[in-house]
Amino acid sequence: MKLKNLTILLTDNCNYKCSYCYQWSASGHDLDPLIAKNAVEYVLNNSNQELNITFSGGEPLLKFNLINKCVYYIKKKGEAQNKKVSFSIITNGSLINDEILEFLNDNNFDVQFSFDVYLKDEIEGKEIFNNGKSILGKLIKSKNIYLSTNTVFTPEKVDKIFYSVEFLYNEGVKDIGIGIDHTVFWNKNSLEIFREQLSKVKELVFLEYKTSRRVIVDLFDLNEPSGINTCGAAGNRLTITPDGGLWGCASFQYLDWENTTELKKNYYYGHMNDLENNNFEKRVQEVKGNYKEFKTDNFRTENNKCFLCEYLPECRICPAQKYSFMKGKRSMFHVPEQVCRMNKIIFELNKELKKEVKKIKNS
Ligand code: SF4
């Protein structure tokens, strides 16, 4: 396979325990350094000229030494093969000290900063929040780091969406992600608050767009859809889990913890030890074919078929995330009602934003 992205899950462990995070069910594995080296070698030998490596976990900075070694090795090998390699990391940031900051800056990292922990503490206390704020400030000031944030909202925290986005915006973040916890039930009231909060966010997005022509929140998108969306795991990417397993996307591994044999059979490429096996490439093609089935028009909700929906071109369904809410009870192609409702709220507000933008462009 010709790869463009490798995600390395360095550990199942994390120094925080966020309620929605699937890592709670993790088995406490750390990636074996030799397996990491073999994975990197495999990917360099099977990639395009441009390759992105993402370090994630658990909390990847618990394994900073291994990240350091991987980056050194990849740069050395990559340069010899004329490859252009970029690095990303998904982190709660709490372990970032001056040495780590310098390392991330020197290696031009894209840092996705998970803001959840700090928001929780801002409601309940101040200490961790202030620490998060100070790390955020340092990341923003680092010239070679591209910073984005992600905050996952539960029904209990849904009324903090606008507060969180406005705070990050005022701090200087220009790429703000809003995540939704679909492992719990959202009632009518929490969905209503979701709409109200997102509507306020849309106003802020519009305000910033008027001056910078930039859309700063990931749930909004002014581009016209170019076709029906498919799960990214069908693309040129590979994820290695801390136990050495190989999947199309990190989100699939926790479904495996629910012991769903269908998953193992259909979506698991194999183990790092299988790479030498002659049948591995054949297996890759089979599994890729299965991931390709996750096109939005193949999904359905309780009452509707997605291919009949007016939002079909915009809608992207993550089979792994929505499956977590259903705990493996139904087909992977069923979308829970709450996921569909929230998607529609987002698309309706995005439609309004597009209209507002069109007006200023025409004026
Ligand atoms: S908005 Fe709902 S019905 Fe429409 S494509 Fe998305 S999940 Fe399917």
Ligand code: SF4
């Ligand atoms: S849609 Fe879900 S499973 Fe597919 S690539 Fe995206 S996050 Fe991974």
